[in-house]
Amino acid sequence: MSDSNTTDFTNPSTFILLGIPGLEAAHVWISIPFCTMYIIAILGNFTILFIVKTEPSLHGPMYYFLCVLAVTDLVLCTSTVPKMMSIFWFNSREIDFSACLTQMFFIHCFFATESGIFMAMAFDHYMAICDPLRHSTTLRNPIVAKIGLAVILHGSTLALPCPLLARQWPYCRTNIIPHTCCEHMAVVNLACADIRISSYYGLTVANLVICLDMFFIAVSYTQILRAIFSLPTKDARLKTFGTCGSHLFAILAFYIPGLFTLLTYRFGHHVALHFHILFANVCLLEPPMLNPIIFGVRTKQIRDRVLQLFTPKWT
Template sequence: MSESNTTDLTNPSTFILLGIPGLEAAHVWISIPFCTMYTIALLGNFTILFIVKMERSLHVPMYYFLCMLAITDLALCTSILPKTLSIFWFNSREIHFSACLAQMYFLHCFAVTESGIFVAMALDRYVAICDPLRHSTILTNPTVAKIGLAMVLRGGVFVMPYVLLARRWPYCNNKIIPHTHCEHMAVVKLACADTHSSSYYGLFVVFSVIGLDVLFITVSYAQILRAIFSLPTKCVRMKTFGTCVSHLCAILAFYISALFSSLTYRFGHNVAVYFHVFIANAYLLVPPMLNPIIYGVRTKQIRDRLLQLFFQKGT
């Protein structure tokens, strides 16, 4: 008996991803909105990258950060959607243990990176509105590149313990993950050990890294709003505030879904499993889909350039 237990408590060669538990019969139908969101995210973010590359007037910090956001969004949704769709369409549920950990690493790394990019964009808006005369000297191209690199490294460093701890845990015979992808807590819950350190570290990342990002963004926008309300005329105030609206919408779409997903997984014990899975997928799919739409509609330069491209093609 003890020999059997020792044999079982090892890292499995594969895990089984169930997809959306309880809704297996509807997987093909559920794949339609998932695939639609992914397609919109791909088209929208590639369009943003193309327009910024082609339009020299957009080669400024705000749009460089927007390109970083687009690349991160593409990586974020691509880290989960191909495997999710293979489950829905082909019932391909097996995923190698190492591939599962790699997926876990990349999806959480890109999520933390995206949060950092929102901080960088808030900094750009703060300097542009509160200290416009020094904007070009503070946010130079090398500085923007260093900020972007720092955000990527930060995501990689803070998420690495997720993988190191998950690889260290022993796993029992249960290899079934009730999820569409290898989300951190979904994998950790399969371990036959005291995994409180993984759970606590995950909360540490949520509240210290993401929490500090939200605090910085909140303080930045408090200062921005204060500066806007001190402007002389209503017309100028509305025009200046309009440059921030798209950023605020993107921030709300990302942080509300991310926080709800993280807290629901840890504390929503009475919530149906399929609801957990839907929220986790919404957190990784909805912001990448909405961000290019939000910035495309709200940003005049991008909107005008896009209309110009369509007009030229039409003629």
């Protein structure tokens, strides 16, 4: 690490992740909630996958999308947390240049993929409530598979230019990244070149992923709410709206922190760096942790199956 501040390299073989600058003394304590969130995310999402796989009654579009969401959450948090824990626990800060760019790709790819899955789930709810007669014929298994593949390709296509652009910049000042992971702007800000292309592309993608997907979700739910309020009885309205509750909670848990992070990164120049990094890590871990809890608690079929798994059967 003694050469990490030199100014004579243009293609560093490794980067140095600082963790959370200014809070190095508290790294072990900070690791406790993050590690707990990661364990809950791993257990919760694997439980969702296991239940949907083993319960034939859950083999439908909504639960298939939920499985894609669970896999996305597992990849999203696993691409960052193990390295973060190695920094916090073992002071293992080095990361290979190619590994750093790979991590950057996975972070942004699966963040965009998760947003796309929420949009696909909103379309599924729209079809189920607004056009129930065509729901089963429109969202057949091959169509669901194609939608899932399109969402993943969408995320990959948007994320791929980030590491490709980052690879081409010369890094002649420092290879020290003041972050726990290889977040796009944290890396390219180290380049000694005009990085406006990377900056503008990152901002454009963030707006496309968050704002455009939120727009289509809002359009879907506008139609859903119109259909719900046209139902004849209050009980029917509450029951129908209840089927969307878990999805709405998950959307809020994903987009509100994402929007806040985007705004603070772009406009919160007076916000302390350690707050930026702490909140960015929370944003990466909160959806993977909360999604299985939200869907497990509010979806009766999953909740009943979980209770069967963990409730002893007396004979």
